[in-house]
Amino acid sequence: MTSRSAAEAEAIARVEHAADAGDVDAVMRLATWRLLGAPLRRDLHLARALLARAVAIGHVDAALMEVALTANGSGAAPDWPAALALLRIAAANDSVAAEHLALLQAMDIDDDGRPRHLPRPERLSGSPDVVRYPALLTPQECAHIAGIAADMLEPATVLDPVKGTPIAHPVRTSHGTVIGPAKETLPVRAVNHRLAAISGTATEQGEPLAVLRYTPGQQYRPHLDTIAGAPNQRVKTVLVYLNQGFVGGETRFLANGLTVSARGGDAIVFSNVLANGQPDRRAEHAGLPVIQGAKWLATRWIRAAPYDPWNAAAVQA
Ligand SMILES: O=C(O)CCC(=O)C(=O)O
Numbered sequence: 085m086t087s088r089s090a091a092e093a094e095a096i097a098r099v100e101h102a103a104d105a106g107d108v109d110a111v112m113r114l115a116t117w118r119l120l121g122a123p124l125r126r127d128l129h130l131a132r133a134l135l136a137r138a139v140a141i142g143h144v145d146a147a148l149m150e151v152a153l154t155a156n157g158s159g160a161a162p163d164w165p166a167a168l169a170l171l172r173i174a175a176a177n178d179s180v181a182a183e184h185l186a187l188l189q190a191m192d193i194d195d196d197g198r199p200r201h202l203p204r205p206e207r208l209s210g211s212p213d214v215v216r217y218p219a220l221l222t223p224q225e226c227a228h229i230a231g232i233a234a235d236m237l238e239p240a241t242v243l244d245p246v247k248g249t250p251i252a253h254p255v256r257t258s259h260g261t262v263i264g265p266a267k268e269t270l271p272v273r274a275v276n277h278r279l280a281a282i283s284g285t286a287t288e289q290g291e292p293l294a295v296l297r298y299t300p301g302q303q304y305r306p307h308l309d310t311i312a313g314a315p316n317q318r319v320k321t322v323l324v325y326l327n328q329g330f331v332g333g334e335t336r337f338l339a340n341g342l343t344v345s346a347r348g349g350d351a352i353v354f355s356n357v358l359a360n361g362q363p364d365r366r367a368e369h370a371g372l373p374v375i376q377g378a379k380w381l382a383t384r385w386i387r388a389a390p391y392d393p394w395n396a397a398a399v400q401a
Pocket residue numbers: 304309321323333334335336369370371372381383
């Protein structure tokens with residue numbers, strides 16, 4: 085472990101002191117540090133305790149974060165009923181929390197936030213195996229997801245292998261972000277349960293929901309979603325079209341030419357691996373260039389086994 089500079093240690097001590105004195109922003113900062121794992125060691129349990137303190141002093145963002153972590157099991161076992169109870173309390177004074185509650189009230193979900201019913205699937209192709217669930221999400225749910233992502237969108241980059249600095253992504257040119265565990269609202273959590281249900285997987289196998297926005301000229305060139313040599317492979321992908329009405333931007337499977345046009349709220353599911361777990365070339369696909377308007381898409385890449393978003397290489401709190 086690298087030792088900290090005296091100045092950094094002093095800055096941390098100042099924040100800890102302010103937190104002890106009841107400064108809510110200082111408590112919130114400590115909670116964020118404990119979630120990020122920098123500059124203090126990651127401690128999700130402690131982060132939860134700090135958030136609860138911030139909520140008690142009246143911090144609204146802390147309340148929404150506490151709801152998210154309670155539902156998705158960060159720092160303790162997942163507890164949907166407890167998260168819902170916290171959301172109801174927050175909703176009494178906060179319009180954002182109230183909106184989340186209204187979205188949930190319109191959903192047909194059980195006491196754990198899981199879907200009671202799913203739309204009837206349509207098989208679009210057998211090889212590759214692609215299935216569509218029409219209108220899996222409502223327009224309001226799509227707008228909620230796009231709205232969370234809108235503030236966080238960044239151009240797609242990869243690290244320059246020589247210089248280590250970000251450079252343009254060679255395959256994907258859209259803007260994107262992920263809705264990490266601290267930002268996973270209850271409506272997003274419920275949608276993630278739905279995506280698990282249609283793919284026959286456990287919610288814990290999903291990577292944080294990724295959201296992409298393509299503007300004219302942007303595309304996702306032909307690729308496989310599998311990661312070469314990954315021990316915990318991306319076995320399935322769910323794509324959710326969050327809007328429609330743009331020109332171009334179809335999803336194309338190269339093996340058979342299957343071309344899927346976006347309809348807002350529709351989801352497609354496909355498998356990326358063969359029965360032996362190895363990447364399946366037939367799953368190669370592309371997001372064709374958008375010609376006019378903007379295409380919004382949510383992607384859930386689903387692993388073979390549970391995926392811990394807090395121990396991924398790049399955590400996005
Ligand atoms: O934009 C599309 O239609 C394809 C997106 C995609 O391939 C992905 O998110 O993995």
